[in-house]
Amino acid sequence: MKNFLLIDISNSFTKLALASRDALHERREIATAKLTDASLKRLVCGWKFGSVVVSSVVPKKNKHVISLKKPVLRVSAKVDLGVGIDYPQPEKIGADRLANAAAVAALFGAPAVVVDFGTAVTFDIISPGKKYIGGVIAPGLAAMTSYLFEKTALLPRIDLSEPKSAIGKSTREAMMAGAVFGYRGLVREILAQIKSELGSPKKLLVVATGGYAELIASKLSEIQVVHPNLTLEGLRIIGVLNG
Secondary structure (H helix, E strand, O other), X not given: OOOEEEEEEOOOEEEEEEEOOOOEEEEEEEEHHHOOHHHHHHHOOOOOOOEEEEEEOOHHHXXXXXXXXXOEEEOOOOOOOOOEEOOOOHHHXXXXXXXXXXXXXHHHOOOEEEEEEOOEEEEEEEOOOOEEEEEEEEEOHHHHHHHHXXXXXXXXXXXXXXXXXXXXXXXXXXXXXXXXXXXXHHHHHHHHHHHHHOOOOOOOEEEEEEOOHHHHHOOOOOOOEEOOOHHXXXXXHHHHHOO
């Protein structure tokens, strides 16, 4: 059986996809907190696959992948990623970040930066020589707004969308402006620093993925591509390279 089951276990959600060697097919997801042997089997019901490729940043959930009783390839710096690694402790790099690096190098080339808007926002850099050379980790957008709700008496929890104005006319509008405009400023400055340290290459491609990629990238000229399934594509590519 040539199909892969791809599983990306992140802090908030676990994404799954059925994939052939050439493309992703069906995609499903579940809150990671609800991932169990039983829920995983329900999610993959009807899917036919010969092996599993998994990236995980939640070690206690890894045991559920074993319950599928299929060969499992766990993404790490020890497998063929299609990119080199120039990093002091490769074993410390998150599996999802390695999957992103594999995907951006294979799909878009190098040099490149992947900005992944997850629970944390991560920036991962692929050098002109097609090597993973490091990155940046900052608080995620949802984490920032949740913190305000949890640590203050009067500020509400908000759902994020494009602010109408930088000058909020209500508490919610003020929070929205601070979150979205402020976050774009954070991303823009980090990208500027990365580009400077790389020697300001003319062809540096920035690819965004993750939950808030569309929202934040829509007004950031520094980001050229939004790819919602970049991590899963990376898992597919790694599966092919190691198959």
